[in-house]
Amino acid sequence: MKPLFTVTDITKRFGSVTVLDGVSLNVRAGEIHALLGANGAGKSTLCKIIAGLLTRDGGAMSIANEKSNAADAYLPRDKQTAERAGMQIVQQELNQVSTLTVAENIFLTRMPSVLGVIRKRQLADRARQILDRFDLNDVATDAIMGTLGVGRQQMIEIATALDRQCRLLILDEPTAALGVRETERLFERLRALRDQGIGIIYISHRLDEVAELSDRITVLRDGKHVCTEETSSLTTDDMVNLMAGKSTGQRHSFHSYATGETAMHVSGITAGVVQDISFSVRHGERLGIAGLVGSGRTELLRAVFGADIAEQGTVQVGDRLATRFSHPRQAVTAGLAMVTEDRKQNGLLLRQPIRFNTSIGSLGKRFASLGVIRKQRERQAAEAMARKLETKCNNIDQLVATLSGGNQQKVAISKWLVRDAEVFLFDEPTRGIDVAARRQIYRLIESLAQAGKAIVIVSSDLDELLETCDRIGVISAGKWIADFQRGCWSSDQIMQAAFAGYRRAEAIA
Amino acid sequence: MITKQMKGTVLQYGGLLTALALLILVFSLRTDSFFQISTAKLIANQIPELTLLAVGMTLVLVIGQIDLSVGSVMALAGAVLGVLMAKHDWSLGPAILASLATAATCGWATGAISIWFRIPSFIVSLGMLQIARGATRRLLESKTLTIGSDVAVISEPLAGIGLSPAFLIAIVAVFAVQFLISSTVFGRYCVAIGTNAEAVRMSGIRTTPYAIAVFVISGLLCGLAGLAPTSLMEAADPGMGNGIELSAIAACVIGGTSLMGGRGNAISTFLGVLVIAVLQTGLSRMSVEDANKQIITGVVIIIAVLIDTVRRNWEKSEA
Amino acid sequence: MITKQMKGTVLQYGGLLTALALLILVFSLRTDSFFQISTAKLIANQIPELTLLAVGMTLVLVIGQIDLSVGSVMALAGAVLGVLMAKHDWSLGPAILASLATAATCGWATGAISIWFRIPSFIVSLGMLQIARGATRRLLESKTLTIGSDVAVISEPLAGIGLSPAFLIAIVAVFAVQFLISSTVFGRYCVAIGTNAEAVRMSGIRTTPYAIAVFVISGLLCGLAGLAPTSLMEAADPGMGNGIELSAIAACVIGGTSLMGGRGNAISTFLGVLVIAVLQTGLSRMSVEDANKQIITGVVIIIAVLIDTVRRNWEKSEA
Amino acid sequence: KGSATTDAPNSDSSTKPKVALIMKSLANEFFSTMASGAEMHQQDSGEYELVVNGIKDERDVSRQVALVQEMVASNVDAIVIAPAESQALIPSLRRAIKAGIIVVNIDNKLDAEMLSKEGLQIPFVGPDNRAGARAVGDYLATQLAKSDSVAILEGLQTSENGRARKAGFEDAMNAAGVTIVDSQSAEWEMSKANEIASSMLSEHTEIKAILAANDSMALGAIAAARSVGRSDDLLIVGFDNIAAVQTAIRDGKVLATADQHGDQLAVYGIETALKLIEDKTTAVVDVETPVDLVIKETLVAKENLDAK
Numbered sequence A: 001m002k003p004l005f006t007v008t009d010i011t012k013r014f015g016s017v018t019v020l021d022g023v024s025l026n027v028r029a030g031e032i033h034a035l036l037g038a039n040g041a042g043k044s045t046l047c048k049i050i051a052g053l054l055t056r057d058g059g060a061m062s063i064a065n066e067k068s069n070a071a072d073a074y075l076p077r078d079k080q081t082a083e084r085a086g087m088q089i090v091q092q093e094l095n096q097v098s099t100l101t102v103a104e105n106i107f108l109t110r111m112p113s114v115l116g117v118i119r120k121r122q123l124a125d126r127a128r129q130i131l132d133r134f135d136l137n138d139v140a141t142d143a144i145m146g147t148l149g150v151g152r153q154q155m156i157e158i159a160t161a162l163d164r165q166c167r168l169l170i171l172d173e174p175t176a177a178l179g180v181r182e183t184e185r186l187f188e189r190l191r192a193l194r195d196q197g198i199g200i201i202y203i204s205h206r207l208d209e210v211a212e213l214s215d216r217i218t219v220l221r222d223g224k225h226v227c228t229e230e231t232s233s234l235t236t237d238d239m240v241n242l243m244a245g246k247s248t249g250q251r252h253s254f255h256s257y258a259t260g261e262t263a264m265h266v267s268g269i270t271a272g273v274v275q276d277i278s279f280s281v282r283h284g285e286r287l288g289i290a291g292l293v294g295s296g297r298t299e300l301l302r303a304v305f306g307a308d309i310a311e312q313g314t315v316q317v318g319d320r321l322a323t324r325f326s327h328p329r330q331a332v333t334a335g336l337a338m339v340t341e342d343r344k345q346n347g348l349l350l351r352q353p354i355r356f357n358t359s360i361g362s363l364g365k366r367f368a369s370l371g372v373i374r375k376q377r378e379r380q381a382a383e384a385m386a387r388k389l390e391t392k393c394n395n396i397d398q399l400v401a402t403l404s405g406g407n408q409q410k411v412a413i414s415k416w417l418v419r420d421a422e423v424f425l426f427d428e429p430t431r432g433i434d435v436a437a438r439r440q441i442y443r444l445i446e447s448l449a450q451a452g453k454a455i456v457i458v459s460s461d462l463d464e465l466l467e468t469c470d471r472i473g474v475i476s477a478g479k480w481i482a483d484f485q486r487g488c489w490s491s492d493q494i495m496q497a498a499f500a501g502y503r504r505a506e507a508i509a
Numbered sequence B, C: 001m002i003t004k005q006m007k008g009t010v011l012q013y014g015g016l017l018t019a020l021a022l023l024i025l026v027f028s029l030r031t032d033s034f035f036q037i038s039t040a041k042l043i044a045n046q047i048p049e050l051t052l053l054a055v056g057m058t059l060v061l062v063i064g065q066i067d068l069s070v071g072s073v074m075a076l077a078g079a080v081l082g083v084l085m086a087k088h089d090w091s092l093g094p095a096i097l098a099s100l101a102t103a104a105t106c107g108w109a110t111g112a113i114s115i116w117f118r119i120p121s122f123i124v125s126l127g128m129l130q131i132a133r134g135a136t137r138r139l140l141e142s143k144t145l146t147i148g149s150d151v152a153v154i155s156e157p158l159a160g161i162g163l164s165p166a167f168l169i170a171i172v173a174v175f176a177v178q179f180l181i182s183s184t185v186f187g188r189y190c191v192a193i194g195t196n197a198e199a200v201r202m203s204g205i206r207t208t209p210y211a212i213a214v215f216v217i218s219g220l221l222c223g224l225a226g227l228a229p230t231s232l233m234e235a236a237d238p239g240m241g242n243g244i245e246l247s248a249i250a251a252c253v254i255g256g257t258s259l260m261g262g263r264g265n266a267i268s269t270f271l272g273v274l275v276i277a278v279l280q281t282g283l284s285r286m287s288v289e290d291a292n293k294q295i296i297t298g299v300v301i302i303i304a305v306l307i308d309t310v311r312r313n314w315e316k317s318e319a
Numbered sequence D: 001k002g003s004a005t006t007d008a009p010n011s012d013s014s015t016k017p018k019v020a021l022i023m024k025s026l027a028n029e030f031f032s033t034m035a036s037g038a039e040m041h042q043q044d045s046g047e048y049e050l051v052v053n054g055i056k057d058e059r060d061v062s063r064q065v066a067l068v069q070e071m072v073a074s075n076v077d078a079i080v081i082a083p084a085e086s087q088a089l090i091p092s093l094r095r096a097i098k099a100g101i102i103v104v105n106i107d108n109k110l111d112a113e114m115l116s117k118e119g120l121q122i123p124f125v126g127p128d129n130r131a132g133a134r135a136v137g138d139y140l141a142t143q144l145a146k147s148d149s150v151a152i153l154e155g156l157q158t159s160e161n162g163r164a165r166k167a168g169f170e171d172a173m174n175a176a177g178v179t180i181v182d183s184q185s186a187e188w189e190m191s192k193a194n195e196i197a198s199s200m201l202s203e204h205t206e207i208k209a210i211l212a213a214n215d216s217m218a219l220g221a222i223a224a225a226r227s228v229g230r231s232d233d234l235l236i237v238g239f240d241n242i243a244a245v246q247t248a249i250r251d252g253k254v255l256a257t258a259d260q261h262g263d264q265l266a267v268y269g270i271e272t273a274l275k276l277i278e279d280k281t282t283a284v285v286d287v288e289t290p291v292d293l294v295i296k297e298t299l300v301a302k303e304n305l306d307a308k
């Protein structure tokens, strides 16, 4: 079968660092082609070059001519020329305009207009159709984008891209912020598009997804092409080994470190959609919180942490007094730490170096005397942390904005590891993190548990919770529905619980 | 539907309208002559230039840029008008076109230099402020140039309504720019560029032409603004609009436009202009010592914005 | 190691130093008296106030805020000094403390109001600009108040080095603020707040006290700035520092400080001040016609920043 | 404090004529003196109401135009104005006159040619700035030798009296055969004057004297003289006779200035306006107010007089 799209010997350098080194790849029409690689392997960079968002330093690309048998050289000047040639991309990082409405974002490049005046009705109607097609019925077309959760925004971004005519569709970690339901829906659409003869490049760190969805797999390592294989010929373990270039060892067998001592007790928290939620977490315990996108998990954690002031409820850490935190400062002083979901918005100082980001939470505590920063110590700690998490960077003075998505997430976590705390709240801790690194983070969380820390993990990746937690709580439509101990759970039960709140709501309506 | 929209409008402009109403109330109680139609007409005929500049500035701020040169570009436009009419006997129409073209060119230059070379527009427009002012003074030889009553028509109140063409132009500009921002592709791109230029670029839209176009529009509005005082004084004045850029920006910010880009509303800006104008007019009616007037001006501006901020937060907690 | 650091320094400040060198070269060729030690000393004794204001402004810009009131707060500090010494016979030391306290209070008020109520500091400081100026004029009854030579010591060149205490204070402030920004917890928090205040908050740090402290420091520096001209003139002048805020911001921006927050360097700001000062002095040495002075000033400021921008891009492509 | 008669619930307030005093550049001591002179006069006489207004910055001519309109709208009987500009204010004053308001021009003379072209008669009450500057210049010349060099600090180049004073200085220097080696505008401001005078003195070391078109700039020149180490031998003259310069004259730092009796200037204008209000048939004539040379001896003499 002749390829739809071919990449030959692509090279890309940032300054003196080579991030793509002679990568070749081809995608057939009607194929889902997975692109795998560890964080910083160069997947996003390659896709950006294809989509016309970056210029390559060397190599060539070509796309099959629709009429003849020949292939035309493909050299996009910018995104527009790439789109004209039939390329569509959903990027790893959200690229929304937070002050525009949902409809305006969807139609940003093709607003229905007469003489430059937007036809608002038509805009709303068409946006409605697109949203409905993705079961986003409850998103208003005139809602301001910035007020939606990350998951919603990601869905909207995907819906936008899938709606457009294209020949090659690139999805860069589309499911990182999606829940099970959304992921299912997306897969249906992707299979339908494949059947229409569209070529799809699919990037994900969720290897089960890749195994389920893709036809072929290309693995990149350190900017180099490792191999391209039929999906059916690889196990997920093979994939991991190919990506890492070495055997990363087996899945850890689970070991619980939970003690009997309560580390944090949350009682009666009400905030936004969250209604009267109470739960406890013990020292050494890892508590997972599952739920659908928009069910209120992030809001719960934010209210506990004092990032939003809860309308009701209290948090008790250790044997301190039960209080309602009104500023994260109080929570941190009490011994809480929180890795936020939206790292760009409130987790990272993107325009600052890794070093600043790593030390920001503990400057006063660990890296200063008399208010003067002890830079040597700061540097050492940041370097140690980068090594420990295997953050891929040139050095710790690299701006966080120039790191790959997964490595940004590592920096966001490292801030709290350096600071230390009694209770760790993780909101989607491995979003965009590669398998190997994910294992590291699981091990890290495990060692925190071993050290007696209490841990709360919110994740849309159920497997992740199943793998790492002592206990899993399920939130549905803002309510705490159920609580499962390890050993007493099945993913089916958990999914049922996650839908429960919505069923009841539907029944009432 | 309509009531909902009306409620929305009241909410949106409620804070500023309250501040304005309070000001008018106080001045009406403290002076004999304030609460009169004539005062309203007077203010209407005094604010065209600030309105036009502030409305243009709103657009510039929306895309996350700033233009400090508006006052001198306006003066330059007036100077061109004056020189052409008084020294070269041009008639009003062509002279207006020439002065608008000059102002638009200045706006274009500011925009192009700062966008192409990625120099902060603060600096480029500060440079343009000096350049345009210097050019104005050269053109006018640092003297006021009397043009004569040919030019008066622009600011002469129209029989019947008592409002000048300049004011009407300013009002049209307010609504036109608001329409531009809220209902056109161009305007939405401006908001988008001001919010997240990177995302706009990523979606394949070239931001440069839009950004530069905004500066051109702002320049054009400066040109229009220059007509009003020139016509009122029947003379081109080399010092015209000195320092007015701060008032123009203040009007925008009072109206809730963000200096960080991505948010702006021309109608609110207009309300901001009104706050400033009512304050000035009211204070000059009262015999308060000048130093105290200054203190009061400062306090009132802060309070006006405070009221608006409180309103906004209240609305948020409502929603 | 050292050479690497030196290379870094040259690179960092290279653009501005080049612009400065070019300016000095041109003026030296075009006038008889420019290229002399005496000129350097003269400039050194003229820039303390702008340096102090600009350095404070750098900090304010770093946290993503702005302070337009610096010129009037500086005047107010001068007025307090003058009134206490000339009318109440205070001696220099206590009078200085009182005027610094006044200025710091103004800074605190601007900061507190804008941070607590989330009102843009642009507006609050614009209000403070008016309030402080009005207060200055009330204090001085709008008149220049002669203080006498008791106050002269601050700007009297010290025997031997020919530099005034005011200049030395300004230099100390430059390095102190640079140290603050680059090497202290406080400064790091400021940079972080200017980059992403929400992320700082989510790291468990209260941003409010830091932001307000920055305004207090800026106020304090305005107070120090007010001492220099008051001492030079041996008089408190109600019009002192009128419009100087734009020059202060310009110096920061020329020095590469971002108006969006998160980036600022006091030493570069100082180089920005030098560019402005050398330009002004040079042009008045040449006794260029006023209108042309303005045009040249505008063009040179743009070019200076252009050179720096080109340097930066070149450096980036090197890295 | 202030002149807040409009606030007074005084019943006969409507019968008293209302006079608006509009000045330029309230930042300048000259005008605050003028304003307090007028307010004092109003309080003493009690025959009229007074509203005082001014613009912050002399360059802001259109703000002054707006003020004229505001005063017309608030139904004053007379406007006494120190125009920031000698031509640009005329159209709005014309409208004021059409609305039946008496207009009197003080301090800075409106353009005579344009007034006559417009067929307007507005009395000018004020000094002859050129003559005043000439007197100051002549006195300075007595301390200079032929072919000595001097420099001028001009006022705002857009202001008529600034230009007149420069002309007066030039007249005097030319008559004495003194060379003017440099002349730049310091825009009436002290610190600008310091900066420019410093440069002038560095570039032209031969300068023997600086003629400043107002006293604020003279104060700036003093500071400049100190900066370049010329405190002892540089001669400085100014214009306005503000308090700070009186001190400087006594200390020998300034040689001379001109007193244009700022505190009385507005009063003269107001009196003229009141006369015209009372009797509209009064002939409209200009009133030339005195400008007096002020030197150390004048001040000492005045002190002795006050002491008695």
Ligand SMILES: Nc1ncnc2c1ncn2[C@@H]1O[C@H](COP(=O)(O)OP(=O)(O)OP(=O)(O)O)[C@@H](O)[C@H]1O
Pocket (backbone or CB within 6 Å): A014, A019, A037, A038, A039, A040, A041, A042, A043, A044, A045, A046, A092, A392, A393, A402, A403, A404, A405, A406, A407, A432, A434
């Ligand atoms: N603008 C830039 N400047 C410098 N280095 C960059 C820049 N953009 C990307 N890089 C580097 O290029 C490398 C590849 O990044 P890329 O984003 O392609 O990785 P990725 O495979 O998508 O990783 P992830 O799975 O974490 O998303 C990374 O090491 C990153 O730090």
Ligand SMILES: Nc1ncnc2c1ncn2[C@@H]1O[C@H](COP(=O)(O)OP(=O)(O)OP(=O)(O)O)[C@@H](O)[C@H]1O
Pocket (backbone or CB within 6 Å): A146, A147, A148, A149, A150, A151, A152, A177, A272, A273, A291, A292, A293, A294, A295, A296, A297, A298, A299, A300, A341, A460
């Ligand atoms: N700033 C906001 N303004 C308005 N609504 C919001 C805001 N943030 C969240 N929401 C809404 O609150 C609800 C709960 O969102 P939350 O982010 O807590 O859910 P989640 O379970 O964490 O899902 P996600 O994966 O989207 O983060 C959603 O309906 C979301 O749209």
Ligand SMILES: O[C@@H]1[C@H](O)[C@H](O)CO[C@H]1O
Pocket (backbone or CB within 6 Å): D028, D030, D107, D108, D161, D188, D213, D214, D215, D239, D240
């Ligand atoms: O006459 C006055 C004073 O001399 C003042 O110093 C400046 O403005 C002029 O009009």
Ligand SMILES: [Mg+2]
Pocket (backbone or CB within 6 Å): A043, A044, A045, A092, A172, A404, A405, A406
């Ligand atoms: Mg990536």
Ligand SMILES: [Mg+2]
Pocket (backbone or CB within 6 Å): A149, A297, A298, A299, A341, A427
């Ligand atoms: Mg969430």
